[in-house]
Amino acid sequence: MKIKPYVFRKILHMIAVCITVVILLRIDTWYHVAYACLFAIALIYPLLSLFEKYQAYHRFFVEKGHGEVKLSLVLLFVMLMILSTVGWGLFHERYLVLAALLMWGLGDASAALIGIPYGRHKIGRKSVEGSLAMFIVAFVSGLIVLYNFEPFSLTKTVLVSFVSATIAMLTEFFSDSRFDTFSVPIMTLAVLLLLKSVL
16 A cells, blocks of 8 residues: 555654653753764765665655755754754753644644644634644643643643643744744743743
């Protein structure tokens, strides 16, 4: 059975999300996370540039435009570097970084897996169904991480998860799909940090 292109893309997306979560949780300091991200970019970008010359590469990866996989991977590791440096290094909030990663990663995947096949109510290129899936999954992801790792009451956990999931959904909805790997988690972390400081 042939896997549909959008499903295959989201399988790759979920592998990337898992890699970022493992890096965040298995490395002991935020600056070692940053070094790991720089190392990954320095290693992967030239390799992909080399493999791009072969047809097998283009048959394997389903790209929307030339160089999309390289750009996405660079954005992924730059995003993780910024999140860990700001969220963990500057604000000492490692688990808010984890929450932002999962809210973006799982939410974005669900938006495509629901929105593409089942999206009936379109607004531009996005669908209401996909955005709703993004919100629900981001909300639940935030709820689980914040409830287990942050000293929030249940009420505060629900409120923070709701607001940050709403921002994640809106950011994903209005972002260019090439750059939502960067924009959604960055905005989500900013909201999480702001809400923790004011509530």
